[in-house]
Amino acid sequence: MSDHMSDPAQDAEGPAIEMIGVNKWFGAYHALRDIDLIVARGERIVICGPSGSGKSTLIRCLNRLEAHQSGRIIVDGIELTADLRRIDEVRREVGMVFQHFNLFPHLTILENCTLAPIHVRKLARAEAEELASAYLRKVQIAEQADKYPGQLSGGQQQRAAIARALCMSPKIMLFDEPTSALDPEMVKEVLETIIGLAEEGMTMVCVTHEMGFARQVADRVVFMDDGAIVEINRPEAFFTAPKHERTRLFLGQILK
Ligand SMILES: Nc1ncnc2c1ncn2[C@@H]1O[C@H](COP(=O)(O)OP(=O)(O)OP(=O)(O)O)[C@@H](O)[C@H]1O
Numbered sequence: 389m390s391d392h393m394s395d396p397a398q399d400a401e402g403p404a405i406e407m408i409g410v411n412k413w414f415g416a417y418h419a420l421r422d423i424d425l426i427v428a429r430g431e432r433i434v435i436c437g438p439s440g441s442g443k444s445t446l447i448r449c450l451n452r453l454e455a456h457q458s459g460r461i462i463v464d465g466i467e468l469t470a471d472l473r474r475i476d477e478v479r480r481e482v483g484m485v486f487q488h489f490n491l492f493p494h495l496t497i498l499e500n501c502t503l504a505p506i507h508v509r510k511l512a513r514a515e516a517e518e519l520a521s522a523y524l525r526k527v528q529i530a531e532q533a534d535k536y537p538g539q540l541s542g543g544q545q546q547r548a549a550i551a552r553a554l555c556m557s558p559k560i561m562l563f564d565e566p567t568s569a570l571d572p573e574m575v576k577e578v579l580e581t582i583i584g585l586a587e588e589g590m591t592m593v594c595v596t597h598e599m600g601f602a603r604q605v606a607d608r609v610v611f612m613d614d615g616a617i618v619e620i621n622r623p624e625a626f627f628t629a630p631k632h633e634r635t636r637l638f639l640g641q642i643l644k
């Protein structure tokens with residue numbers, strides 16, 4: 389080890405996420421092509437790219453909602469293989485928020501938030517409720533705790549989904565287009581919640597086309613096309629001086 393390497397504490401723990409030469413196929417369809425991506429602890433990555441380019445597939449591989457077929461994925465030092473115990477270990481560290489909230493409709497917001505802490509983390513109900521209330525306050529929907537998801541606005545449901553993920557005390561948060569199903573007036577409140585988490589130093593990988601958010605929050609922007617990473621760049625350079633023609637075309641379309 390040479391002494392010009394980065395912070396020794398960081399080296400001891402290693403990166404938050406390592407994807408090394410990852411490939412994935414759905415049948416004959418090559419969905420991820422030779423993906424190399426290392427995410428440092430505390431780093432904020434935004435992934436963008438055209439529909440069908442593999443963004444969701446990439447982040448779903450990070451908690452093994454999809455299995456990759458070649459290459460290596462190491463999350464918080466744990467390599468994702470077919471070993472179910474390791475998959476569980478990774479899922480405990482990684483929170484995920486989807487486009488369509490995926491709250492359980494028959495449970496109240498509080499119950500949605502306490503379910504995994506009670507059954508997976510084995511917290512006592514009172515302790516889980518205290519934790520859930522704290523996170524619901526943090527995402528500013530404490531007063532919605534006893535309602536059912538169907539009684540909340542889209543923005544409130546998405547903030548509940550974020551609180552639910554946080555109740556597992558994840559080290560890493562994955563977001564897959566968390567605001568794209570929301571009415572425009574609700575996008576801001578959800579983005580502000582995510583920006584708050586980013587400011588606290590949460591490691592996050594966020595698929596989004598909210599380019600204002602990317603500029604404000606991302607340490608690096610990843611542009612994907614056709615299953616491959618075309619470009620990884622600092623936001624400033626990504627938006628003002630993209631390296632690739634395909635990136636320029638994409639930005640031309642979404643920044644109209
Ligand atoms: N379960 C699956 N079975 C077969 N093909 C799939 C499956 N999931 C995704 N794909 C295919 O893999 C490709 C990448 O899909 P993915 O959902 O990752 O794209 P995306 O970049 O997230 O697109 P979008 O912006 O529309 O969400 C697409 O061609 C899609 O049809």
Ligand SMILES: [Mg+2]
Pocket residue numbers: 443444445564
């Ligand atoms: Mg997607």
